[in-house]
Amino acid sequence: MGQIFSGMFSKLWGINKEIRILILGLDGAGKTTILYRLQLGEVIKTKPTIGFNVETLSYKNLKLNVWDLGGQTSIRPYWRCYYSNTAAVIFVVDSTDKDRVETASKELHLMLREEELQESALLVFANKQDQPGAMTAAEVSKSLNLTELKDRSWSIVASSAIKGEGLTEGLDWLIDVIKDEQLS
Ligand SMILES: Nc1nc2c(ncn2[C@@H]2O[C@H](COP(=O)(O)OP(=O)(O)OP(=O)(O)O)[C@@H](O)[C@H]2O)c(=O)[nH]1
Ligand SMILES: [Mg+2]
Numbered sequence: 001m002g003q004i005f006s007g008m009f010s011k012l013w014g015i016n017k018e019i020r021i022l023i024l025g026l027d028g029a030g031k032t033t034i035l036y037r038l039q040l041g042e043v044i045k046t047k048p049t050i051g052f053n054v055e056t057l058s059y060k061n062l063k064l065n066v067w068d069l070g071g072q073t074s075i076r077p078y079w080r081c082y083y084s085n086t087a088a089v090i091f092v093v094d095s096t097d098k099d100r101v102e103t104a105s106k107e108l109h110l111m112l113r114e115e116e117l118q119e120s121a122l123l124v125f126a127n128k129q130d131q132p133g134a135m136t137a138a139e140v141s142k143s144l145n146l147t148e149l150k151d152r153s154w155s156i157v158a159s160s161a162i163k164g165e166g167l168t169e170g171l172d173w174l175i176d177v178i179k180d181e182q183l184s
Contacts, residue, residue: 019178020065020085024111025092026104027071030127033161034092035068038171043162048072052082060175076107083116087178088123090170093144095126095134095158101143108144112152121177122154123170130160153177 023031032046032053039055049070057064069079093104126140137158146154155173159166
């Protein structure tokens with residue numbers, strides 16, 4: 001009985017359940033900085049990611065397996081190798097990079113068309129808000145055509161990985177969505 005109860009409890013609250021999250025976005029957007037800011041609570045010096053970084057974050061009783069993939073043009077075709085069993089995608093945008101926001105939008109919509117990601121929630125970070133002239137989250141949202149997204153839980157949050165702003169707010173939203181979807 002104790003075991004059955006603890007099994008139900010684990011299912012309800014997701015304890016010990018591994019949850020796979022991908023961090024995607026163009027090169028230089030701040031993906032690796034965000035991953036380690038969330039894991040270590042500090043800003044690390046990064047190099048462009050060739051391949052991926054993967055870390056386990058324990059967050060609100062959940063074990064998150066977070067994959068941070070390199071965003072350079074030549075590496076993007078490999079993103080799809082990581083799509084299966086993905087609960088959520090965190091898509092990071094450099095809000096100062098107005099020249100490439102259209103490219104970011106194309107990559108985002110290409111990725112979201114993939115069959116394996118149809119059930120995945122989407123959190124967009126409009127990152128680098130500490131920089132002067134950064135596009136607001138509303139401007140990034142418009143450039144990415146986020147309102148076109150149907151049948152998907154999505155949200156956009158203004159963030160600064162350097163200052164540590166917006167990150168836990170975004171992750172809290174994501175965790176609530178993932179918990180809701182597990183229970184439904
Ligand atoms: N000002 C500012 N700089 C940031 C922020 N987030 C990341 N950066 C800087 O942006 C640069 C690129 O950050 P990375 O985290 O390496 O970017 P990435 O998305 O992992 O890039 P790839 O691995 O090439 O795909 C680094 O110099 C970071 O310090 C931010 O919120 N504000
Ligand atoms: Mg990186």
